[in-house]
Amino acid sequence: MAYKSAEEILLPNERKMSAKEKREYTLHEMKRNKICYLMIAPFMLLFLVFTVIPIIMSLPMGFCDFDMAHFPRWVGLQNFYTLFIEDDVFLGSIRTTLIFALFTGPLSYALSFLLAWLINELHPVLKTAFTLIFYAPSMAGNIYFVWQLIFSGDSYGYLNSVLLDLSIITTPIQWLTDANYLLICVIIVQLWISMGAGFLALRAGFQGIDKSMYEAGAIEGISNRWQELIHITLPSMGPQLMFAAVMQIVSSFTVDIVGRMLCGFPSTDYKAHTIMTHAFDYGWVRYEMGYASAVCFVLFIAMLVCNNVISRILGKYMD
Amino acid sequence: MSKKNKNKLDIAAQQAAENAAALEALKKRREKEHRKMERSKGTNKRVGKSWKNDVGIFLLLTVLGLFMIFPIYLSVINSMKPVNEFFIFPPKLYVMQPTTDNFRDLFKVANNSWVPFSRNIFNSIFVTVVATFFEVIFASMAAFILAKCRFPGVKFLNQVIVISLLFQSTVIYIMQYIVMAKLGMINTYSALILPLIPSSMGLFLMRQSISQIPDAMIEAAKVDGAGLMKICWGIVMPNNKPALMTIIIFQFQAAWNANGGSMVYDEALKTIPVVVQQIAAAGIARQGAVYASAVILMIPPLAIFIAAQSQVMETMAHAGMKD
Numbered sequence: 229m230a231y232k233s234a235e236e237i238l239l240p241n242e243r244k245m246s247a248k249e250k251r252e253y254t255l256h257e258m259k260r261n262k263i264c265y266l267m268i269a270p271f272m273l274l275f276l277v278f279t280v281i282p283i284i285m286s287l288p289m290g291f292c293d294f295d296m297a298h299f300p301r302w303v304g305l306q307n308f309y310t311l312f313i314e315d316d317v318f319l320g321s322i323r324t325t326l327i328f329a330l331f332t333g334p335l336s337y338a339l340s341f342l343l344a345w346l347i348n349e350l351h352p353v354l355k356t357a358f359t360l361i362f363y364a365p366s367m368a369g370n371i372y373f374v375w376q377l378i379f380s381g382d383s384y385g386y387l388n389s390v391l392l393d394l395s396i397i398t399t400p401i402q403w404l405t406d407a408n409y410l411l412i413c414v415i416i417v418q419l420w421i422s423m424g425a426g427f428l429a430l431r432a433g434f435q436g437i438d439k440s441m442y443e444a445g446a447i448e449g450i451s452n453r454w455q456e457l458i459h460i461t462l463p464s465m466g467p468q469l470m471f472a473a474v475m476q477i478v479s480s481f482t483v484d485i486v487g488r489m490l491c492g493f494p495s496t497d498y499k500a501h502t503i504m505t506h507a508f509d510y511g512w513v514r515y516e517m518g519y520a521s522a523v524c525f526v527l528f529i530a531m532l533v534c535n536n537v538i539s540r541i542l543g544k545y546m547d
Numbered sequence: 548m549s550k551k552n553k554n555k556l557d558i559a560a561q562q563a564a565e566n567a568a569a570l571e572a573l574k575k576r577r578e579k580e581h582r583k584m585e586r587s588k589g590t591n592k593r594v595g596k597s598w599k600n601d602v603g604i605f606l607l608l609t610v611l612g613l614f615m616i617f618p619i620y621l622s623v624i625n626s627m628k629p630v631n632e633f634f635i636f637p638p639k640l641y642v643m644q645p646t647t648d649n650f651r652d653l654f655k656v657a658n659n660s661w662v663p664f665s666r667n668i669f670n671s672i673f674v675t676v677v678a679t680f681f682e683v684i685f686a687s688m689a690a691f692i693l694a695k696c697r698f699p700g701v702k703f704l705n706q707v708i709v710i711s712l713l714f715q716s717t718v719i720y721i722m723q724y725i726v727m728a729k730l731g732m733i734n735t736y737s738a739l740i741l742p743l744i745p746s747s748m749g750l751f752l753m754r755q756s757i758s759q760i761p762d763a764m765i766e767a768a769k770v771d772g773a774g775l776m777k778i779c780w781g782i783v784m785p786n787n788k789p790a791l792m793t794i795i796i797f798q799f800q801a802a803w804n805a806n807g808g809s810m811v812y813d814e815a816l817k818t819i820p821v822v823v824q825q826i827a828a829a830g831i832a833r834q835g836a837v838y839a840s841a842v843i844l845m846i847p848p849l850a851i852f853i854a855a856q857s858q859v860m861e862t863m864a865h866a867g868m869k870d
Contacts, residue, residue: 254699261698263775268704270681271689275745277730279711282722289725296728343611346604354605356856361612364619367800367852368845370820373827374618374838377625377638386621389637420615425748425797425863432863436580453600467867474712474868482717504717511721512809520721531713 283528289521296515307522317498318506318523324411325481325502329534332415333480336422340472343423344430345457359431366424372486375417379403379490404490407497414487414500421486422479426472433468437461466542473538481531484508503527562771569764573786576761619845626650626838633834649835650843656826656836661814664822671818674736675802678743682798683791685744690753691779695765708754709868711747716805724809738810739818743802749794755865756790757783789858790865796855800848819844 245253258265290307292300311318347358365371378386381402388400403409437460445460462469487500488508495501503523511520625633627645657664693705716723723742724733732738760783768778784791808821823840826833852859 257699261696264692264696264698264701267775267779268689268692271685271745271750272704274685274741275711275747277726278723278742278745279714279719279747280707282719282726283714285726286722289722294725296725343608346608349601349604350608358608358612359860360853360856361616363852364849365615367848368619368841370804370806370823371619371622371841371845374622374625374841377621378618384634384638386638393637420618423615425866428859428863429866432860433867435860436864465867470868471866478713478715478718482715484717507721511724517721517725521725524718524722527718528714531718532710535710535713 286521286525286528289518290525292518292521294516294518294521296517300518303518307519310519311522311526317501318503320498321501321503321506324498324500325483325504325530327411328415328418328480328483328502329477329530332418332483333476336419336480337426337472337476339419340423340427340476341430341469344427344434345461347431348434359428362423363428366421366427372417372421373489375413375420375490376404379413381405405492405496407499410491410495411499414483414490417486417490418479418483422476424475424479426475429468429471429475430465433465434461437464463545466545470539470542473542474535477531477534477538481527481534503530562767566764566767566771569761569767570786573761573764622838622841622845626835626842628835630835649839652833653826653836653839653843656833657822660822660825666815667817667819667822670739670816671803671820674739674743674805674807674818675799678740678802679795679798681740682744682746682749683795686746686749686753686794687784687791688776688779690750691757691783692775693750694754694757695760695762695783696775705754708747708750712751715748716742716801720809727810732810734811734813734816736816739805739807739816742810743798743805746794746798746801749798752797752862752866753787753790753794755867756787756793756862759865760786789861792855792858793862796848796851796859799851803848804844 291302291304293303294300343362347355381400383389383392383400391397403413441460442456445456450456450459482504483502484504487495488505491500507520507523510516624642626649627642629644629646629648632643654664693701727733727738765778768782804820806820811817827837
């Protein structure tokens with residue numbers, strides 16, 4: 229089929245393209261850029277299969293009863309009804325997840341920003357050294373089980389032994405099984421591994437700020453480092469702040485394995501039981517994949533909403 | 548020589564010159580950025596900058612740094628502790644009689660399972676290398692196209708990539724399992740490798756970095772008659788080595804630490820992290836071996852990061868999100 233010549237279609241503002249012309253133009257452009265599609269195809273295909281489809285599928289699967297062995301059976305809203313009305317453990321897990329999302333997340337975000345700022349003030353050699361030290365835990369991957377030694381419930385535990393030595397406590401505390409303490413322990417470990425890619429981006433962001441901005445600021449009457457931070461540094465780091473925020477959302481909404489490894493599964497009174505742990509429970513332990521999908525779907529939505537709220541807030545601040 | 552041919556030659560020479568100029572401009576910009584970074588590294592006069600402040604910051608960071616490094620230090624000394632030293636009260640912060648027994652023990656225990664430990668080491672290296680290799684190739688190509696080409700759907704795809712940064716492997720693990728079960732991939736190498744390849748993080752970092760490369764350079768190459776493939780690998784990537792290095796490192800870390808334990812159940816397919824978990828499940832008797840394996844697991848990513856630290860920082864400077 230012959231389409232109109234490129235000039236005729238590309239002339240802007242002459243007249244609105246009809247729907248058919250638009251479609252033809254798009255098709256034409258797609259044909260012209262065939263090589264582009266070919267080059268993104270390998271990545272996008274795998275991306276589709278292993279990221280997009282799993283995310284989208286969580287909704288229809290959430291409406292099913294599925295145990296991997298039989299064909300999925302449609303149960304309508306049953307899973308979601310059970311989840312929000314009957315499943316007390318899930319409601320508790322929402323609470324735990326919110327603690328991480330609303331308390332630990334911002335805390336570790338602020339901490340990684342603060343650390344990046346402080347490190348940036350130092351001599352280049354020290355900068356490199358400290359960056360490495362703070363980034364090492366998140367890089368070392370599976371090593372968080374060492375914290376078992378520190379929080380160990382008998383007097384061989386490092387924390388208990390120090391506290392006993394200083395006579396602050398008289399009997400060892402069961403840090404990881406006492407419902408009063410275990411969440412705090414998980415929070416500490418989570419903070420410990422949270423200096424990841426977001427932290428690196430912030431570090432690099434500080435490094436990239438033009439020095440002359442500060443000199444100009446000094447002339448304009450900025451008198452201390454705090455004002456410098458608020459008026460010069462922060463506004464020019466919006467993009468890095470956004471990236472770090474996304475990384476933070478990911479890590480604080482997906483707290484799971486640290487709690488399971490340290491406090492056992494299930495933990496005392498389900499205190500360290502997050503939404504992710506709940507999904508793990510139903511997915512890997514009970515093989516109720518339909519129910520697990522419903523849990524995942526709720527988690528995805530929560531993450532998307534959180535992401536939107538944060539980008540709104542940061543977007544406002546940046547302009 | 549005919550006039551026509553001469554003309555052609557002239558044009559070619561001109562284009563070559565343009566090309567060189569664009570490259571030169573990029574180099575200059577890189578240098579300028581580098582100088583800028585160097586400058587901001589220096590200790591110029593700044594508001595409220597005094598040695599007292601610096602010492603204060605240093606002390607604060609040292610205290611926090613000790614907190615960060617302490618658990619890693621603990622696992623290192625524990626990997627060298629003989630069994631009896633695990634039960635000393637109060638627990639010591641150093642090893643009295645360092646030994647390599649734990650490492651030997653680890654290999655012995657691991658070798659006594661169904662397959663030799665060397666097989667697991669091979670699996671880890673194989674999965675990491677293959678996943679990293681293909682991720683770097685695929686993500687670089689896709690990043691170049693998404694950053695520099697205009698075609699129907701490019702905006703949408705860019706948005707999808709940014710949103711998908713939220714959904715990293717841990718979150719979608721269960722859903723991935725269902726998909727892979729449907730595709731019949733469970734208990735094969737592809738179950739371990741394929742999900743690691745489409746890393747939106749790698750694509751994102753690469754895209755941000757490529758968008759810093761001037762369009763003029765790519766246009767010049769296009770005029771020269773180079774195809775997109777050639778531009779991507781011949782011009783863009785050689786000028787974008789820090790980003791390449793960075794995504795290699797991130798991918799290496801992700802793949803090396805990936806725990807695909809639920810995706811494979813055949814012992815001969817398991818990677819080191821899975822085996823370590825199995826050994827750790829034996830409890831107190833295997834403490835030393837567990838820490839030994841943790842140290843072994845920790846070393847490769849750490850070493851690579853230290854080696855390429857400055858290039859990573861350069862790439863991360865462009866990691867920001869501008870919507």
